Amino acid sequence: MEDKLIIGNVELSSRLFIGTGKFSNNAKVGECIKVSGCSVVTVAVRRIDFEAPEENMLRFIPSDCIVMPNTSGARNAKDAVRIARLAREAGCGNWVKIEVISDNRYLLPDNFETVKATETLANEGFVVLPYMNPDLIVAKALKDAGAVAVMPLGSPIGTNRGLKTKEMIRILIEEIDLPIIVDAGIGRPSHAAEAMEMGAAAVLVNTAIATAHDPVTAALAFSLAVKAGRLSFISGAPQSWQHAKASSPIEGFLDSLTD
Amino acid sequence: MAIVLNGKTFDIGCPITIKDLLKSKGVNADRVVVEVNYQIIVKNEWDSSMINDDDQVELLQFVGGG
Numbered sequence: 001m002e003d004k005l006i007i008g009n010v011e012l013s014s015r016l017f018i019g020t021g022k023f024s025n026n027a028k029v030g031e032c033i034k035v036s037g038c039s040v041v042t043v044a045v046r047r048i049d050f051e052a053p054e055e056n057m058l059r060f061i062p063s064d065c066i067v068m069p070n071t072s073g074a075r076n077a078k079d080a081v082r083i084a085r086l087a088r089e090a091g092c093g094n095w096v097k098i099e100v101i102s103d104n105r106y107l108l109p110d111n112f113e114t115v116k117a118t119e120t121l122a123n124e125g126f127v128v129l130p131y132m133n134p135d136l137i138v139a140k141a142l143k144d145a146g147a148v149a150v151m152p153l154g155s156p157i158g159t160n161r162g163l164k165t166k167e168m169i170r171i172l173i174e175e176i177d178l179p180i181i182v183d184a185g186i187g188r189p190s191h192a193a194e195a196m197e198m199g200a201a202a203v204l205v206n207t208a209i210a211t212a213h214d215p216v217t218a219a220l221a222f223s224l225a226v227k228a229g230r231l232s233f234i235s236g237a238p239q240s241w242q243h244a245k246a247s248s249p250i251e252g253f254l255d256s257l258t259d
Numbered sequence: 260m261a262i263v264l265n266g267k268t269f270d271i272g273c274p275i276t277i278k279d280l281l282k283s284k285g286v287n288a289d290r291v292v293v294e295v296n297y298q299i300i301v302k303n304e305w306d307s308s309m310i311n312d313d314d315q316v317e318l319l320q321f322v323g324g325g
Contacts, residue, residue, distance in 0.1 A: 019325030026323065044324025047265040047317060048291070050284055057321045058290050070324050082297070086319055089292045089299050157325065184325075206325030 003234060005201055007179055008095065008127035008148045010066065013039045015196065016226045017068075017181065019206025020057055022158075023215065029060040032209055032219035040066045042097055042204065044073070045087050058092065067092040068129065075102045077116035084121050096121060097151065097183075098130040107157045111138040115145055122146025131183050134168035139176045150176060151204065153184035154195065158207045160187025163194055173199045189218075189225030196229025197237065263315045274312075277305040281318070292319045 005012045017040040020029050033041060043057045061067060069087035074080035077100060084096045098121070100113040114130045115138065122128045122145060130142050134152035142150055152169050155161035162185060163169065173180045179201030186192050187208045195203050205222050212218035261270050264280075271280070277300055281288050293300045294317040300308050310316060 020323040021325040023323055029323070042325055043321040045292070045319050046322045048284075048286060048320050050265070050286075053285075054320075054322055056287070056290055057323050067321070069321065072324055086292045086294060086299060086317075087321075089301065090290050090319075090321060092290070092321075204325070210323075 003230070005179065007129075012066075012202075013037060014223065014226075015202040015230055016192070016223050017042065017183075017202055017204040018209060018219065019204060020061070020210075021206050022210040024210075026055060026057065026060050028210075028215045029057070030062065031216045033062055033065060035216050036219040036223035038065070038219070038223065040068055040095075040202075042068050042070050042206070044070055045083055045090075046073075058090075066095055068095040068097050070097040070099045070131075071117070072099050072101070074098075074100045074117075076100060076110070077113040077120065080113070080117035081120050084117075084126060085124075088126070093127075094125060095127045095129070098128060109133055109153070111135060114138075115141045118142050118147050119145035129181065134165045134172055136168075136171055136175055139172050139178075143176060143178050147178065149179040149181050149201065151181045151183040154182050154191065155185030157184045159185055160208055161185050162187055162191040166194075166198070169195070169200070170198055189221045192222050193225040193229035193232070196226055197232045199233050202226075260312045262310055262313065265316070265318055271310060274309045277308050277310060280310055280316070281305070284318070286318060290320060293317070294319070 014037045016038050018038045019042045071080040071083040080098050080100050098117050100110045101107050102110050109131050111133050118128050118130050128147050129149045130147050131151045139150045155164040181202040182195040182200045183204040186205050192203045209215050209218045261268050296315050
């Protein structure tokens with residue numbers, strides 16, 4: 001069965017993207033990638049802290065993975081463009097997840113600035129995947145601006161609350177002719193399966209894997225859930241009904257025994 | 260003579276190359292990005308590009324992120 005996911009002219013072997021933040025042990029990142037078969041991972045760009053040097057995350061990412069830097073820390077389009085250009089200079093390719101956030105409580109993305117940054121970076125040859133608050137009109141604008149996929153949030157970052165925006169995501173899947181990748185809020189493999197069953201092209205999971213008691217097993221569970229959800233979508237799940245519909249034939253019964 | 264390095268004042272004595280700055284800070288140059296006064300300095304210029312008084316220098320790397 002042919003079921004390819006192609007983004008930015010690259011055929012991806014997995015529909016699970018993994019974020020590398022919040023791992024208590026960075027060596028686990030590599031194990032999670034390996035066990036899940038994930039082929040796209042996100043990283044962040046930060047100042048080197050000379051007092052407390054942190055190991056470069058690239059050390060833990062297999063070389064055949066696509067590294068997709070995010071623009072976290074950007075509060076407007078200008079910041080996001082600056083961060084993306086810096087990230088590209090590190091020599092890990094031209095994919096970028098645009099993340100423009102100026103709301104500190106819910107970390108909700110600024111859709112307007114995200115559209116602006118998408119346009120600038122797409123024109124500069126970046127493969128742009130914008131993180132966004134699911135809104136049909138904005139998703140259309142992102143497509144027109146040159147995004148290769150759209151990444152709506154399921155619920156706020158790190159909340160593990162699942163698909164609170166489900167209906168809006170459903171509309172994006174129906175109306176936008178780009179891969180829809182559910183990002184943020186996916187807290188359980190069942191949430192990931194739910195997104196995939198709806199027809200999402202992929203999901204991006206970070207907190208739920210990184211902060212699990214056993215991240216590697218969690219990564220495996222998520223990868224299986226993503227595959228199951230995708231197969232369910234392809235299989236064409238049947239309609240649901242309020243009342244029972246017998247699975248066994250409703251004729252040819254034996255006569256009832258009576259006293 | 261001082262520069263602003265990753266947001267903090269840092270005394271460099273005299274103008275130095277980016278390569279020497281990285282060395283003095285013990286930074287592994289692999290996959291590091293350098294920005295001076297908001298301009299990216301590409302790697303093959305690290306030998307020749309000088310850091311001067313009052314320059315704003317950012318040394319960046321990839322860390323975990325979602």
